[in-house]
Amino acid sequence: MNRFVDKVVIITGGNSGIGRGAALGFAKEGAKVVIVGRNEKTMTETLDILKYEGVKEENILLIQSDITNKNSTKEILDKTIEKFGKINVLINNAGVPGKDGVTDNSSLELFDxxxxxxxxxxxxxxxxxIPHLEKTRGNIINISSIAAITPSLTGNGEYTFYSMSKAALDMYTKSLAAKVCSKNIRVNSINPGYTATPIFNKFSATQSNDITDEERLNEMDGFIKSIVPMKRFGTVTEVANFITFIASDQASFATGGIYVVDGGVLIRPAAPNH
Known part of the structure; x- marks a missing residue:
């Protein structure tokens, strides 16, 4: 399929995990992709992957930026318009479950x-x-989490602020969708469950830097099988496929939606025994 030929897609956190998978999915369907991230190494790796998959370098724009910085939004939009002239899709994917070096999960520093x-x-x-998306009848997708819908399944309250932030994000999705519907802009949230991405380093019980991502995933295997009815992690590609569908004209009547992609976690019949 080539659902995104001549369309411009901005993806924050597009340099790893779900964001990288989405960038590849959009690019392989003809989109010009703008990848926003902080880490130069993973940005370069993502560029190399896209080129290896046959994506032309002129259809890729890398913007190394911290989205919390004062001038980040202006930089992202200005550089995108300068290179590609428009914006069709915004994927708000960048997100964090915690902060390196902060161990007090009730601290206001962590909350902020x-x-x-x-x-x-x-x-x-x-x-x-919004002004750019109005011109193209574009859409926004916010990458949320099942943590917005249910408290942390570890049961220790460690990710309270993360859950709060994602719940607020879902309400923002609904409110913004209502606000911009008359401008022919769609807004939706996609709420992944346990997906095999680097972010699960943060959720792992073992925080040592001496073990690999694969070892951390293996460590969580028993927990995943007990909590996910489909008995496995979701894959980046599975979530990315859902993102590209919702962003496409095939989903042109969908707005204000909260779409769960979690292997059945939220419908499991009873809390498992850990």
Whole structure:
């Protein structure tokens, strides 16, 4: 399929995990992709992957930026318009479950950091993008989480602020969808469950840097089989496929939706025994 030929897609956090998978999915269907991220190494890796998959380098724009910085939104929009001339889709994917070096999960420092990344930056970029999206009848997709719908399944309250931020993000999705519907802009949330991405380093019980991502995933295997009815992690590609569908004209009547992609976690019949 080539559903995104001549369309321009901005993806925050597009340099790893679900964001990288979405960038590849959009690019392989003809989109010009703008990848926003902080880490130079993973940005370069993402560029190399896209080129290896046959994506032309002129259809890729890398913007190394911290979305919580004061001038980030202007930089992202200005560089996108300068190179590609328009914006069709905004994917607010960048998000964090915690902050490196902060171990007190009830600290206001942690609260402020999570809210700034997961919510404030999304609001700022989305609102500033509206005039551009109105011109193209475009759409916004916010990457939320099942944590917005159910408390942390570890049961220790460690990710309270993360859950709060994602719940607020879902309400922002609905409210913004109502606000911009008359402008022919669609807004939706996609709420992944347990997906095999680097973010699960943060959720792993073992925080040592001496073990690999694969070892951390294996460590969580028993937990995943007990909590996910489909008995496995979701894959980046599975979530990315859902993102590209919702962003496409095939979903042109869908707005204000909260779409769960979690392997059945939220419909499991009873709390498992850990």
């Amino acid at each position: 950091y999570i809210i700034n990344v997961n919510l404030r930056a999304v609001v700022e970029l989305s609102e500033a993008s």
